[in-house]
Amino acid sequence: DTEVTQTPKHLVMGMTNKKSLKCEQHMGHxxxxxxxxxxxxxxxxxxxxxxxxxxxxxxxxxxxSPECPNSSLLNLHLHxxxxxxxxxxxxxxxxxxxxxxxxxxxxxxxxxVL
Amino acid sequence: xxxxEQNSEALNIQEGKTATLTCxxxxxxxxxxxWYRQDPGRGPVFLLLIRENEKEKRKERLKVTxxxxxxxxxxxxxxxxPADSATYLCALKGDRSGYALNFGKGTSxxxxx
Numbered sequence: 001d002t003e004v005t006q007t008p009k010h011l012v013m014g015m016t017n018k019k020s021l022k023c024e025q026h027m028g029h030x031x032x033x034x035x036x037x038x039x040x041x042x043x044x045x046x047x048x049x050x051x052x053x054x055x056x057x058x059x060x061x062x063x064x065s066p067e068c069p070n071s072s073l074l075n076l077h078l079h080x081x082x083x084x085x086x087x088x089x090x091x092x093x094x095x096x097x098x099x100x101x102x103x104x105x106x107x108x109x110x111x112x113v114l
Numbered sequence: 115x116x117x118x119e120q121n122s123e124a125l126n127i128q129e130g131k132t133a134t135l136t137c138x139x140x141x142x143x144x145x146x147x148x149w150y151r152q153d154p155g156r157g158p159v160f161l162l163l164i165r166e167n168e169k170e171k172r173k174e175r176l177k178v179t180x181x182x183x184x185x186x187x188x189x190x191x192x193x194x195x196p197a198d199s200a201t202y203l204c205a206l207k208g209d210r211s212g213y214a215l216n217f218g219k220g221t222s223x224x225x226x227x
Contacts, residue, residue: 043203056210
């Protein structure tokens with residue numbers, strides 16, 4: 001299985017809602033990532049987990065809260081978001097060892113904040 | 115500051131021709147460079163990785179060159195097809211620990227019949 005899955009595909013939420021994005025991979029990868037992508041922009045790194053520990057937080061606002069329950073799962077908890085947080089949220093994974101690490105991306109969750 | 119520049123926002127070519135996309139970088143000393151393809155509303159898909167000691171790498175109709183002196187990579191698609199129409203992203207590992215990537219803005223390629 002060389003796939004990264006993300007649920008839901010689409011999410012519409014109000015500014016007071018709490019929701020979660022989910023990501024799963026079964027490739028045995030030990031590094032997992034969250035990216036945010038706005039229209040016609042490149043993916044921007046948000047968080048990196050390495051061996052289930054948060055290794056990089058790119059100064060992301062606390063209304064985004066990542067969680068890595070185990071080596072196959074990555075969650076992104078959302079609370080009190082702003083309309084400008086509307087974007088495509090991408091999860092990716094990579095082997096997490098060795099010198100070179102191509103990243104495998106999921107299809108993304110299209111988030112709209114009203 | 116570190117920059118990755120893909121200096122063509124959009125490239126239109128005719129089917130059958132060779133598409134050449136450019137990626138220039140500054141303030142990186144990359145051990146490798148990666149190219150990804152992204153279709154609208156989808157996640158990027160890895161295409162090729164080229165190491166700093168490799169001048170050229172090929173995969174089917176794709177060819178990548180890497181010139182660390184010029185700080186440039188060229189990405190070629192030969193015998194292009196309409197199905198090659200997509201955005202192509204160049205990516206480098208940043209200074210952070212681990213394998214986190216920085217992406218260029220991408221070049222949107224349109225191949226017309």
